Every structure is written in C-alpha cells, then in structure tokens.
Amino acid sequence: MTEAVRPAWPRSARLDAPRILQRIAEITGVRLELEGPAPGGEVGAAYVRWPDGRHSVLTEGRSRSGPLVDKARQAGVPTARHELSAHVDGRRVIVQQRLPGRPPQQPDPHLVRQMLAINDRLAGLLADVPAPKPTDLYLTGDGPGFCLHDPLAEHSPRTAALLERIHTIGAAGTVMVGDDLVHMDFHPGNVLVDPSGRVTGLIDWDGAARGDRHFDLVTLRFTLARAGPGMLGPLDQRLAGISDRRYNTYWAHMSLRMVDWSIRHHDPATVDTWLDVAEAGFRPVG
Template sequence: MTTHAWPQSARLDAPRVLDRIFDITGVRLVLEGPCPGGEIGAAYVSWPDGRRSVLTSARTQCGPLADRARQAGVPTARHELTARVDGVRVIVQQRLPGVPPVTLDTALVRQMLQVNDRLAGVLAGEPAPQPAPLHLTADGPGFCLHEPLRQYSDRSARLLERVRATGAASGSQMIGDDLVHMDFHAGNVLVDDGRLTGVVDWDGAVRGDRHLDLVTLRFYLGGMAPALTGPVDERLALIPARRRRAYWAHMSLRQVDWSIRHHDAATVEKWLTVAEEGMADR
C-alpha cells in the first residue's frame, strides 16, 4: 500500500533500538514483530509486565498534539516512553485495538470524515505559530522537493509548473485553528470489525485548516478507491476554490516527489494521473 509518508532517514532497526533503550533507561522491551503497513517501520513490543505497545520513530514532539486530538474524541495512542537513540527520537506508545484496513468502504470514509469534524477549532485560543508552509514555490525540508519533478519527465515538469503557478496565485501557506494530521489516509487508521479504533502517525501534525486532511484523503482515494470519493468531494465543495487549489497542489507535489524518489515508475504515473485530474477540476 502506498502511503503519503513523511520522510525519515531509514527504516527503524527495532532490535538495535530496543538494546539502546535498555542502555538508556534500564527498561528491557521484547520485540514481538513488525507492524503491518507504513514506510518507515514500526514494531510491536511488550513490557516486562506483559503490557503490549508499539515502537516507532518521530521527527517531532507530537505527543501533545495527539493528546489534544484524543481530548477531542479522536482515538489516539498515549506515549509511554520516549528516548533519543543515535540522534533519532523513538517512541513507545500505547497499542490501540484494530489493524490497518484491508479493504476500504464508504462506512470507513464517513468515519474518517467524523474524525476530521472533531479536529475543528481544537487549537483556537492558543498562541498562533507561523502559518504552516505548503512548499508550492520552494522546497520543503526533505519532502515536497521541486527538482525531482523538474527532472523526471516532461509530464512531471509540467505538473511542477502548475504547482508553482498555484502557489504564486493562491498563496503557499495554511492558516487556521484546527488540528491538522497532515498524513490523513486509510493507511494511518486502525479498524476492528468495521469500526475505526485509532488514528496513528501524528508526526507531521500542525495547526491549520483541517480541510487539508480531507484533500490528503481525497488524493489517496483517487489513486486507491476512486468509487469512494463522493462524500469527500461533497465536503471539499464547501470551501473556497482558492484553498482547494492550493491544498491539491501541495498534495500533488508531495506525493509525486515522494514516489519519484522512493517508488517505481508505475506508481509515479498513477499519482501523476491523480494529480493532473485534480488540478484540472480545481
């Protein structure tokens, strides 16, 4: 399954990390095996008392924002242990029930829309940081890179021109008081018997406009399950076209750049097609 992953330097080397956690904290965690899905790697581990958790890594101190989402009614995992291992932040977090969905359906999409609703205004009243950049006119920090699109093919170069033009015309920042997951797609939720039981991977979460998460979901569905896009399109039709264009341009740049650098040619072509169809509609 393709995911819109935020970049990491390498996949998690769970055995080495667990040894280092023991050296640092004196806590001996036992490796149970890899978690399904994802591109950076995560692993199931158990504590000496038998409690079961998940080991993963993060670029940011995302625990407080995941806590805010949980307070708003979104099922998220509590962070139980954090450590720096060879310059990388690693996290042992609560293991939520459920697994990533094997198939997608309208019921899951509607549950994800409900999650998005709960994140509206979650950060209102707090000191506002700088607006979150969309990287439409300049490279992002290790993702949303422009040069791969410029060099890959004439098709990707034309997409980049449209992305940059959208940034110049519609702006390249996101503002708002919502909590934005920033990687909101079916690969980052857990389900149990059809019920959404968890939203994971809050590493990129920021303050901004929750509708960007809906654009992320819509982009993903366009490539993986186009028959399910209707409910998301209905929501996105309610926001100004200028914002939709900017958010779609961001996702187009982000996913095509990532695919060029990490996936095969067929995957690149698939996401180019999704990107182009969306740019034409918006």
C-alpha cells in the first residue's frame, strides 16, 4: 500500500514589493522607491521612500484599520499614520509612516510592563462608536486565510484532538464582544523599541477590531508561554480577573491560529512547539 499524499494546504503569499510598487505607480501615479525588506513578519513588509525623501513601510492589508489606528494614537499609543492605500490586483496594500526603533531582540519584563500599559490605553476606546457585527474568533469555521480547520483535522491525531477541543469550546460561543480597541496580534514581534528598550511603536494593526482588550493579553501570554515567571506573572495577574470560559475561548483561537499556520508554513518541530503551548494553556473547567 502506498503512503497517502498529504494535502498541499494553501499558503499565504509573501509580499512581492517590486511588483506592487510598479502597480501603485500605474494606478495612482505615485512612484515609491524600494529600499529593502523590513525585518520580521510572516507575510513580509518593505521599506520604501517617497519622491520627497520620506521613509515609509509597505504592507498588505485585509481591513480598513486606519481609523482604528488613529484612535489608538489619540489615546497615546505610538502608531503609524496611513499615508496611502490602494487595491492592487484584488489585494489591498498600505503605505504607512515608518516609526523609529526595531523589534526587540529578546522580550524582557520591562517590555511586558510597557505592553500592559499600552493595553490599558485601549480600554473603552470604541464605546462611542456604533457597534458593528461582533468579532468572530473562527472556532467553528474557517477564517479568511488563517484559522483554517482542515489542516488540524488531517495533520495528526494530536492536532485533530486539539481541534475537537476547540470545537467544543466554540459551541458555547465563537465571538468576542466589548468596547475596547483590540490589536488582535499583540506580541513582541509587532513592537518597536529604541536602544534603551523604550517602546517607540506598535505596528501591524491590520486585524484590529472592537472587542475585549484581554484578548490581546491572552495573545501575549500565548507567545510568551515559555518565558520565565518574571514576564508571565504580571500577565497572569491581569488575566486572573476574567472567567475561565472567556479565557479558554481566547486561548482556543490562539491555539487554532498558531497550529494551523505552523502546519501550512513551518516544519513539524514548530507545529509540536505550538501544540505543547496550546495543550498546556487551557484552564481546567470543573
């Protein structure tokens, strides 16, 4: 019997900056010069320069997050202004202000304290904005290019068991509600710092949504799960105040997101790493 061929799961394409800049020029008449790739990120970003010498960053976007970014900046969060957006061959791209600083080489307790302070600033920022449809966490159905369910169902018995647990949690509710501004990808890789470790920017707001700011703290807790108690302690103190059901709903989303992405884009060792984090992080439900 021949071994079954594993499905070729869809992968998110990397940013093709030269082609996008050419298309921006054709569509808008604005000619930006490519300076090089920006560090970090799964899909990629690029540094570009305007004809007047300004430095910016080119990214691909899924949502119109500019007004939400402005809300965060008005609340004192260092964010980048959106300077140009365009639809290029069915994909939305954004050129935004380049903020000073670089992603931290290694997260530390000082960074976590600053991220907690930023999270505080996002509380209630959308209370005066008409509420849209609640933010879906995709626990019972696929997300738009991420949080896919079939990869977990078919990758291994272990990932299938995790997916069953996610579906069970999702049966009690799969949306996030609240009046806070939620970044939705709140981890050290989306923070910029200066040489002293001071946060100079929070970037990659593409998925920003209305909801519960504790979701961002669960995201940060998930990505720092193997860090020492000096970083996890303050996070766990903040998260102790939310119910087990709400915590597990957010943890289920992160488990689905990270394990699915690893199956489709990374190696088996990375899948196992995030499986270990996912399985160990759920709160027991009595």
